[in-house]
Amino acid sequence: MKDEVRRLNDEYGFNLSEAEIEQIAKQAEAARRLFQPLYEVDLTGVMPIMKIDKKERK
């Protein structure tokens, strides 16, 4: 994760300190854990939702 933060730091020019890079990497790691259960859902045949529209309702 730290490497990914460093890559973005170079690309965007955030000028982050090492302490900041570490803090952001920790937050990104926590987010990744939060998202993990999304990959455990059976999504066979499920299309991504694009818009809430009454006309699409059955």
Added chain:
Amino acid sequence: MKERDLEGLTISGVSAQIRRGEESPVELTKLYLARIKSLNPILNAYMTLMEKQALADAKKAEDEIKGGNYRGPLQGIPFSIKDNLATKGVRTTAGSKILSEWEPDFDATVVARLKEAGAVILGKNNMHEFASGGTTINPYYGTTHNPWDIKRIPGGSSGGSAAAVAASISMASIGTDNAGSVRNPASLCGTVGLKATYGRVSRFGGVHGTGGFSTDHFGVFTKTVEDCALVLGAIAGYDPRDPLSSDEPVANYSESLGKEVKGLRVGLIKGYFDELMVGEVKGVFGKAVKLLESLGMKAEEVSIPHINLIPAVQTATSRVENAASQDHYLRTRPRDYSPNLLYRHICALMIPAATYVTAQRVRRIICQEFEDVFRRVQVIAAPTMGIPAPTIEECDRGFLEVDGKRIDFQDARGNFGTQCTIPFNVTGHPALSVCCGFSSSGLPIGMQIVGGPFQEGMVFQVAHAYERTAQWYLKKPEFSGKGMSVTEPALSP
């Protein structure tokens, strides 16, 4: 009329008097401006006052009515606007340092529609930086204080709007709600707060990056459900400038008010919300449900099997959409964000595209589960916030202790204050927060009434029946500036 009389004033009450010429929009506006000058130094609910323009608009409304040109119930009514909604020729900061000097040359559609309805815009309300938080502790424009206890936050991100309506320094306000930013402060300040169905209200003119493209909604703050119905009727409807707005016809929402609710079914979602409520909120919410039952509604438990994935779906969706909107400023002015917001955007840039798409697929499953529930019930009732307003000090330290346990405001699931509201940002359902009681320390507690897509009329019908029976709306904050210290804004208006 005197300044103190503003506390009991509603749009529905005063608009008839304005129409008959018994109340003057100019005098009303002057009273509000005087009250703002007296209370805003305590509350910091406004960041920009539009005194000259407000008086001119009030005069125009008064002259038009005298000339027989009556536009409707919002004519001559004083409003305020959250500062992430574009107002032509008036500074629109989105609570940020980056936009501290921005004066749009156009109005957001909601602002334009209010003006067409003859409303008077008093000024722009303080908010959380880029609408990215629920406290309205703003490092650049100072903290907004809760009128019920000025040591406490008003919630957010539309905290200035909620505080203004609760303190009667605005009769109604327009805010935005990406994760609960209308309903959360409405709950903590004891006002009505509505976000309608996704697409019901045009989002043209909202500052990009102050809400996800698919999760953000513009919403309404008022003192009563009846007023909320009037305002929604004026701002709702298709807008060619917002391709995601809906062309579903706008109903006459006022016609839903006063209808009997006997026999309607209210769903209570098992599990998810129970874990989020502290004991005191659970007690108050339980009594509110009993009251709905006493009106003849039938409460039944319903289940949303994938509801626990909502925090992941909301985070993966709104943070990615927000960060994408902020890309230009992240590249050119990264250090003009507060550090925590910058870190959050950087984390969002690291979310893989595949995660975003997977979240949208899970989102469809969740929406279908809600649709199944809405075949059995007309509305869902849920708490708006699991806790009453925390103190500013508790927010600064990041946690509070209640019921013998510690609640962190930020944890792995995101912002604790938004967990009760985000389900309906993910699904887009209309959701209204109405005051459902008070804590032992006198702080308001809110209940959400949620309807099926474009069923705002049903939401108003149930919320209005509850409100008129419970009558919490009659209770007003009594506050003074004694003993408080106002946070000095770094970027004064």
